[in-house]
Amino acid sequence: MARPNLLAVDDDVSVLEAVVQDLRRQYGAEYRVLRAASGQAALDTLDLLKPRGEPVALLLSDQRMPGMTGVDFLERARVLYPEAKRVLLTAYADTEAAIQAINTARIHYYLTKPWDPPEEKLYPVLNDLLDDWKADYVPAFEGLRVIGNRWSLNDHTLRSFLSRNHIPYRSLDAASSDEAQKLLDERHIQMDHLPAVLFADGSVLTQASPDGVAAKVGLRTHATQEFYDMVVVGAGPAGLAAAVYGASEGLKTLVIEPEAPGGQAGSSSRIENYLGFPAGITGADLGRRAHVQASRFGAEFITQRAVGLRIAGQYRFVQLGDGREVSSHVVLLAPGVQYRKLDIPGADRLTGRGIYYGAALVEATSCKDEEVFVVGGANSAGQAALHFAKFARKVRMLVRGKGLLATMSKYLIDEIERTSNILVETQTQVIAAEGEERLEALRLRGPKGEYCVQASSLFVFIGAEPGVGWLPDSVLRDEKGFVLAGPDLRPDGKALGDWTEKRPPFLLETSVPGVFVAGDVRHGSIKRVASAVGEGSIAVQFAHQYLAGF
Numbered sequence: 051m052a053r054p055n056l057l058a059v060d061d062d063v064s065v066l067e068a069v070v071q072d073l074r075r076q077y078g079a080e081y082r083v084l085r086a087a088s089g090q091a092a093l094d095t096l097d098l099l100k101p102r103g104e105p106v107a108l109l110l111s112d113q114r115m116p117g118m119t120g121v122d123f124l125e126r127a128r129v130l131y132p133e134a135k136r137v138l139l140t141a142y143a144d145t146e147a148a149i150q151a152i153n154t155a156r157i158h159y160y161l162t163k164p165w166d167p168p169e170e171k172l173y174p175v176l177n178d179l180l181d182d183w184k185a186d187y188v189p190a191f192e193g194l195r196v197i198g199n200r201w202s203l204n205d206h207t208l209r210s211f212l213s214r215n216h217i218p219y220r221s222l223d224a225a226s227s228d229e230a231q232k233l234l235d236e237r238h239i240q241m242d243h244l245p246a247v248l249f250a251d252g253s254v255l256t257q258a259s260p261d262g263v264a265a266k267v268g269l270r271t272h273a274t275q276e277f278y279d280m281v282v283v284g285a286g287p288a289g290l291a292a293a294v295y296g297a298s299e300g301l302k303t304l305v306i307e308p309e310a311p312g313g314q315a316g317s318s319s320r321i322e323n324y325l326g327f328p329a330g331i332t333g334a335d336l337g338r339r340a341h342v343q344a345s346r347f348g349a350e351f352i353t354q355r356a357v358g359l360r361i362a363g364q365y366r367f368v369q370l371g372d373g374r375e376v377s378s379h380v381v382l383l384a385p386g387v388q389y390r391k392l393d394i395p396g397a398d399r400l401t402g403r404g405i406y407y408g409a410a411l412v413e414a415t416s417c418k419d420e421e422v423f424v425v426g427g428a429n430s431a432g433q434a435a436l437h438f439a440k441f442a443r444k445v446r447m448l449v450r451g452k453g454l455l456a457t458m459s460k461y462l463i464d465e466i467e468r469t470s471n472i473l474v475e476t477q478t479q480v481i482a483a484e485g486e487e488r489l490e491a492l493r494l495r496g497p498k499g500e501y502c503v504q505a506s507s508l509f510v511f512i513g514a515e516p517g518v519g520w521l522p523d524s525v526l527r528d529e530k531g532f533v534l535a536g537p538d539l540r541p542d543g544k545a546l547g548d549w550t551e552k553r554p555p556f557l558l559e560t561s562v563p564g565v566f567v568a569g570d571v572r573h574g575s576i577k578r579v580a581s582a583v584g585e586g587s588i589a590v591q592f593a594h595q596y597l598a599g600f
């Protein structure tokens with residue numbers, strides 16, 4: 051594989067030479083370092099690289115250049131290489147412009163000159179950005195090939211699983227791709243044996259399921275120990291924070307998560323307001339970093355789903371999707387919330403066949419040049435609409451309320467207004483979905499009455515509900531299913547449920563001693579990444595206090 055490119059841009063030859071030398075010294079083995087003496091020369095270079103399919107990982111540009119400023123260059127370069135990390139090199143006096151550019155040109159970082167010593171001021175920042183780039187980068191001819199049917203639920207489930215676990219793959223539609231047909235013929239694969247996964251070593255898995263692929267690509271599905279101090283259910287921000295703090299403080303910690311770490315935020319395009327990330331960070335990047343951090347402290351992760359909880363004396367057993375169990379003294383529940391389903395005729399039948407929920411951002415590239423519909427008026431719908439707008443010809447947002455102001459953050463509303471191919475249709479509801487094999491039309495009710503529109507893709511973001519139907523009744527929940535904990539279990543100062551301990555429940559402890567809860571799934575939680583992280587960390591302190599009682 052050709053080395054990905056790093057492109058440095060500066061009109062001052064001596065500065066450009068110094069940047070290039072520093073980049074080569076640190077990254078020369080893995081990347082090709084290119085240079086350009088102006089914004090226009092840099093754009094010309096990108097124009098040459100693009101048709102050759104050459105990847106560009108980083109654009110590092112000086113701000114003050116004659117003809118085209120660094121911000122202008124980076125903004126224009128984004129059209130050619132949207133996934134490249136964009137860094138502005140500024141003089142101290144230009145800091146204000148650089149901060150503005152984070153919004154306008156979606157710059158990932160700005161560095162002030164001079165950057166000496168690079169080991170302290172340059173490489174740590176670029177290492178982080180290049181790690182993020184690598185995590186999302188799918189080399190053109192490597193990874194898995196998935197041959198399936200775009201409108202099949204099994205196919206959609208498999209592709210969602212692969213992308214959420216960051217397993218590089220290329221999807222080929224059996225119905226429309228000549229390459230897919232050729233591969234199916236060569237390997238004698240029948241159409242009723244799809245989806246088929248072709249691995250780089252030449253092996254093939256037909257009628258492939260997420261479990262089969264997980265085992266084949268080496269995702270760990272079995273715990274290495276029989277007993278843990280703490281089992282964490284869910285690797286969203288809450289579970290990951292608990293894993294980092296628990297493992298770093300010596301607790302033998304196991305995390306159970308069926309998807310890639312990162313949680314609900316993993317599917318969002320960008321978290322803009324998490325402390326310490328001025329240019330925002332995707333949930334997937336945050337999840338990947340926290341996963342590495344927790345693993346470094348010794349936390350163990352398995353790709354499994356919790357399906358039950360059994361209590362036997364002081365031992366807690368979490369039952370797993372494959373029928374096994376893991377045991378511990380402490381369980382931390384952090385499974386977050388799941389997208390609420392659309393309750394209209396046709397929705398169940400067409401789910402995965404044109405109607406998608408939340409994590410289906412994986413479908414975005416399949417909607418290239420099509421018209422897609424997004425239902426919902428809150429932040430998740432707004433972020434999804436902006437994401438789809440990069441691929442689709444037109445995005446129609448169907449919003450029940452009179453506008454977005456009451457339900458969506460201002461920065462998202464502004465960005466939607468700036469995006470010309472998003473149309474917001476207020477006071478509009480979907481009342482039915484139609485189609486045989488796949489979604490073909492939607493029946494809508496708007497200010498002017500009922501009408502029908504042709505539609506092939508509908509993405510639903512209409513709120514969320516807690517994903518804890520699998521918990522025993524002894525773990526008390528509120529009327530909406532959110533888990534009660536700490537003071538919420540004793541509204542009148544009296545303990546509720548089967549609580550038998552002499553002490554009151556700790557903060558974040560549920561009605562079952564030793565079973566804690568953190569994040570969005572907790573009754574009364576603030577639905578934010580920072581609060582989920584905070585609760586996950588705090589829960590570990592109470593787990594210590596609980597364990598001290600043994």
Ligand SMILES: Cc1cc2nc3c(=O)[nH]c(=O)nc-3n(C[C@H](O)[C@H](O)[C@H](O)COP(=O)(O)OP(=O)(O)OC[C@H]3O[C@@H](n4cnc5c(N)ncnc54)[C@H](O)[C@@H]3O)c2cc1C
Nearest residue numbers: 284286287288313314315318356385386569570577578579
């Ligand atoms: C599109 C979108 C954009 C957002 N943007 C922002 C933002 O900009 N800023 C902000 O602060 N917040 C944002 N949020 C909210 C934020 O993502 C949540 O508050 C946060 O992720 C909650 O963390 P959590 O760990 O409680 O749950 P989650 O993030 O929901 O993670 C729960 C994890 O548990 C796993 N799980 C579920 N059931 C099981 C089971 N049975 N067994 C094992 N694992 C299970 C799930 O797969 C998931 O990975 C956004 C949310 C969405 C959907």
